[in-house]
Every structure is written in structure tokens, then in C-alpha cells.
Amino acid sequence: MADLTLAGLTKRYGEVTVLSGIDLEIRAGELIVFVGPSGCGKSTLLRMIAGLERISSGDLIIDGLRVNDMPPAQRGIAMVFQSYALYPHMTVRQNMEFALKIAKKPRAEITAAVEKAARILQLTPYLDRLPKALSGGQRQRVAIGRAIVRDPKVYLFDEPLSNLDAALRVATRIEIAQLKEAMPGRTMIYVTHDQVEAMTLASRIVVLANGGIAQVGTPLALYERPESEFVAQFIGSPQMNLLAGKVVETGARTRVQLEAGGTACSTVPTAPADLGLAVNIGVRPEDLTLTEGPGLFTGTVEIVEALGEVTLLYFGRAPGAGQIIAKLPGGHADLRHARVTLTTAPEKVHLFHAGQSLLYR
Numbered sequence: 001m002a003d004l005t006l007a008g009l010t011k012r013y014g015e016v017t018v019l020s021g022i023d024l025e026i027r028a029g030e031l032i033v034f035v036g037p038s039g040c041g042k043s044t045l046l047r048m049i050a051g052l053e054r055i056s057s058g059d060l061i062i063d064g065l066r067v068n069d070m071p072p073a074q075r076g077i078a079m080v081f082q083s084y085a086l087y088p089h090m091t092v093r094q095n096m097e098f099a100l101k102i103a104k105k106p107r108a109e110i111t112a113a114v115e116k117a118a119r120i121l122q123l124t125p126y127l128d129r130l131p132k133a134l135s136g137g138q139r140q141r142v143a144i145g146r147a148i149v150r151d152p153k154v155y156l157f158d159e160p161l162s163n164l165d166a167a168l169r170v171a172t173r174i175e176i177a178q179l180k181e182a183m184p185g186r187t188m189i190y191v192t193h194d195q196v197e198a199m200t201l202a203s204r205i206v207v208l209a210n211g212g213i214a215q216v217g218t219p220l221a222l223y224e225r226p227e228s229e230f231v232a233q234f235i236g237s238p239q240m241n242l243l244a245g246k247v248v249e250t251g252a253r254t255r256v257q258l259e260a261g262g263t264a265c266s267t268v269p270t271a272p273a274d275l276g277l278a279v280n281i282g283v284r285p286e287d288l289t290l291t292e293g294p295g296l297f298t299g300t301v302e303i304v305e306a307l308g309e310v311t312l313l314y315f316g317r318a319p320g321a322g323q324i325i326a327k328l329p330g331g332h333a334d335l336r337h338a339r340v341t342l343t344t345a346p347e348k349v350h351l352f353h354a355g356q357s358l359l360y361r
């Protein structure tokens with residue numbers, strides 16, 4: 001069991017500050033996922049926790065103990081890399097035993113730990129094979145097995161599935177979820193680019209951007225209550241639509257006249273002082289529906305992607321908006337070139353001013 005506290009963690013490379021004042025409390029047993037645009041410092045933060053990267057300033061506390069200057073091997077942490085990093089000339093068993101042998105653990109203890117990990121990861125039939133005789137997914141399971149045998153307090157995963165093909169990714173993702181269930185109390189921190197991995201695995205997601213934390217929350221909290229346009233567009237795929245407009249009615253509900261022509265209503269009350277305020281309204285593609293009457297947006301469908309369970313409609317750029325995308329259930333392949341009007345329910349409308357949500361702060 002391990003609680004982690006990141007207090008003002010900062011990383012500088014010479015003049016460049018990559019991460020600045022990261023504050024985060026991680027509770028024992030959580031699976032925390034770091035997401036963020038490429039180069040935002042996800043791997044750097046993970047490596048600082050592992051002890052592979054020096055901390056420029058701030059404190060890293062594991063179970064009440066400041067570990068900034070503690071060598072990686074003593075931190076009770078195991079890291080699983082994207083590249084597996086297996087020893088090619090050693091069998092699966094030898095790869096998994098290696099760290100325990102170095103630590104001079106008794107033979108019986110080593111054998112028991114390896115066999116238990118192999119059982120959890122369904123690697124028992126492969127224990128005497130070399131890594132080259134395994135699939136990518138099996139190799140990644142060996143890499144995870146090497147971490148498990150050490151029984152660390154904290155597991156760090158750096159994009160562990162990104163070298164796997166789509167089907168194996170799904171299968172291995174589910175195995176990691178099962179692994180988490182099988183080892184309650186183990187703290188895990190996981191870096192990924194994959195929305196589905198983040199949404200399905202995380203107890204909480206940490207969105208990193210511009211050297212700091214943009215927002216921390218459960219996957220659904222980030223999806224439903226993003227505090228900024230950045231988080232609103234980062235979580236969810238396709239990304240949330242944004243349309244610029246002006247507040248024309250305040251009070252119990254808010255009405256926005258959009259530059260693209262339509263109007264949007266939000267159930268969120270605004271103050272009279274907000275009349276005339278320049279805002280962006282945000283609507284997720286899956287919250288848009290077709291309507292006959294006046295709506296949010298009228299445009300010509302440029303591209304239709306009929307995926308079976310859902311259909312994506314792509315519209316051209318509208319004034320004060322990026323490309324608008326609607327995600328409708330089922331068919332609709334016949335809508336190419338059609339001129340349609342989209343609407344949404346008032347409770348699905350997000351409101352942003354200067355990049356920040358007027359609803360969730």
C-alpha cells in the first residue's frame with residue numbers, strides 16, 4: 001500500500017522548465033492516468049517518480065517519506081516500459097527471476113513469486129521460451145511479470161500497450177484491468193495517448209498541459225464537467241465542437257446568439273452583467289441531433305462516415321467555429337451533401353469565456 005504526494009514538483013533542463021509546481025495526492029490503490037499533448041512532460045513526471053530523472057525542486061513523498069534523493073531500487077517502485085526491455089538471451093522464467101536473484105532472495109521464494117506471477121498473467125506455458133518466440137502481447141506480459149515478482153508498492157506504466165496492434169491492445173488493456181482487480185491496494189500510475197485506455201483504466205485522470213496540471217478527476221467528471229476548453233477538447237473523441245457567440249439572455253437560463261447563425265440555450269444561470277459577454281459554446285458530437293426547426297447550427301454535410309453503430313457527419317467550417325462534427329446513432333449514410341440543422345438539449349451545452357468554463361470551475 002502506498003500513498004504518494006507530489007508537492008511543487010518541478011523539472012528544468014537548463015533554462016527550459018518542462019514541469020512547474022506539480023501538486024498531486026495519489027491514494028493507495030488508485031490507478032492514475034497521465035494524459036496530455038505530446039511533449040507536455042508525462043514521461044518526465046513518471047521518470048521523476050521512478051527516480052530515473054532528477055527532481056529540480058519540490059518534494060516527492062511516498063508513504064510519508066521524502067524520497068527525492070533515494071535511489072530507484074529502494075523506492076519500492078517498478079516501471080514497465082513501452083519497449084518491454086526484456087533480456088533476449090534469457091527465458092521468460094530467467095527474465096522474471098532476474099531482479100530477485102540480484103536481490104539475493106532465497107531460491108524457493110523466487111520460484112514461488114515467478115510461478116504466481118506467471119499464473120496471474122497466464123504465462124505458465126511459456127516460462128521456458130525465449131522472448132523471440134513470443135507475441136508482442138506475451139512479451140509485454142513478461143515485462144509486467146518482471147514488475148509483479150518484485151511486489152512493488154507502486155507500478156509505473158509508460159505507454160505499455162503502444163507497440164501492440166489494435167486487437168492485442170484491447171486484450172492486454174483488459175488484462176491490466178484484471179491485474180488491478182487481482183492486486184487491490186497496489187498503486188499504479190499509467191501514461192498513455194489512448195483515450196479509451198485512459199477512460200477505462202483510470203480511477204482518476206490527470207490532464208497535463210503547459211508544464212502544469214490542467215485538471216484532475218474521474219474519467220466521467222472530466223468528460224461531463226471540463227473546467228476549460230482545453231480539457232473539454234482533449235477528453236472525448238471526436239473532440240467537442242466549439243462555436244463562438246454572444247450572451248443575449250441571462251437569468252435562470254442563458255441564451256447565446258452564435259456567429260454561425262443559430263442560437264443555443266443553456267440551463268445554467270448567468271448574471272445580468274454577463275449580457276453581451278463573448279463566449280464559446282461547446283457541444284459534444286454525440287450530443288447533437290437532427291431537427292426540422294430552428295437549431296444551433298445549419299450546414300451542409302461534407303463527409304459521412306457510416307461506422308455501423310454510429311455515423312459521423314462532418315460539416316465545413318462555420319463562422320466563429322472550427323469543423324463541426326455530429327455523431328448520430330445508426331445509419332444516415334444518405335446525408336452526404338444534405339443541408340441539415342442540428343440541435344442539442346440545453347443541459348448538454350457547455351459555456352466558456354476566455355477558455356475557462358462558466359459552468360464548472
Ligand SMILES: Nc1ncnc2c1ncn2[C@@H]1O[C@H](COP(=O)(O)OP(=O)(O)OP(=O)(O)O)[C@@H](O)[C@H]1O
Pocket residue numbers: 013018036037038039040041042043044045
Ligand atoms: N534530456 C532532456 N533535455 C532537454 N529537454 C528534454 C529532455 N528530455 C525531455 N525533454 C523535453 O521535455 C519535454 C517533455 O518530454 P516528455 O518525454 O516527458 O513528454 P511526453 O509528454 O511524455 O511526450 P510524448 O507524449 O511525446 O511521449 C519535451 O518538450 C522534451 O523535449
